[in-house]
Amino acid sequence: MQLKMNYYLTQMVKSYQSLTRETAKHIKLIMADVDGTLNTGGDQVSPSVSDAIYQLQKSDIAVGLVSGRTDPMLQSMAMSLKIGGPLIAENGAVARLTPHGNLVDLGYSRQPALKGLEKLKACYPGRIWEREDNQERMIDLVFRADGITPEKIKRCVGDVQVLDSTYILHLMQKGIDKGKTLKRLLGQMDGATIRPDEVLVIGDSMTDLSLFKLFPESVLVPNPNIPETDREILRDAARYISDYEAGEGFSEVALHIIHART
Ligand SMILES: [Mg+2]
Known part of the structure; x- marks a missing residue:
């Protein structure tokens, strides 16, 4: 086998x-x-x-x-x-x-990522670090969450897509x-x-x-x-x-x- x-x-x-x-x-x-x-x-x-x-x-x-x-x-x-x-x-x-x-x-929206980021900051106060280029981002938002597992992040943000590029974590509208x-x-x-x-x-x-x-x-x-x-x-x-x-x-x-x- x-x-x-x-x-x-x-x-x-x-x-x-x-x-x-x-x-x-x-x-x-x-x-x-x-x-x-x-x-x-x-x-x-x-x-x-x-x-x-x-x-x-x-x-x-x-x-x-x-x-x-x-x-x-x-x-x-x-x-x-x-x-x-x-x-x-x-x-x-x-x-x-x-x-x-x-x-x-x-036709995509930034709102789901913004809401997801707010939720994350509420779940893990002081442990979510937004990157500077979020100001230039139209839909997807990037952040670091050192020591928080991807599973915990996904559970906290709910109906928002979480992606890991190995360089940074991304939050984005689903689909x-x-x-x-x-x-x-x-x-x-x-x-x-x-x-x-x-x-x-x-x-x-x-x-x-x-x-x-x-x-x-x-x-x-x-x-x-x-x-x-x-x-x-x-x-x-x-x-x-x-x-x-x-x-x-x-x-x-x-x-x-x-x-x-x-
Ligand atoms: Mg790559």
């Missing part, structure tokens, strides 16, 4: 190197998470990531960002990396079809996720219809699970900070996995796709 279980575990996710030439040729858009995928935090990416993005776009693959970061943070990153694809900020709550395009009206928003954007692209199987999504944490579930070509970048139970869920949902972690993991997958297309 044990052997069989192990067999299934190894079948869950394949090396990115098994992504075929045919699949590589079909890809029109790569949507990348930022923290834990393109870098390990901060505003910079390594020269190899920046070069990989340049090479992808030169090979006619658009690159977009799909992150828990704020829209202004993603816009500035897109500008410095010269990215032309969609931007999805705040874990799917805020989006633009292009970095210079208008915000898409997704919003990165995958659903990306699907909505694909339906709104004028002139250049892109099917879900023509998109490659790449991410590292539970905030990317909806991308892995809704898009067949998905890559998990290993993140050592993810709890083992979540790692299993992610490995089960993603089609491919990179060898390296954040940054280098993205670059090796990008280069494999570029080479497979030629």
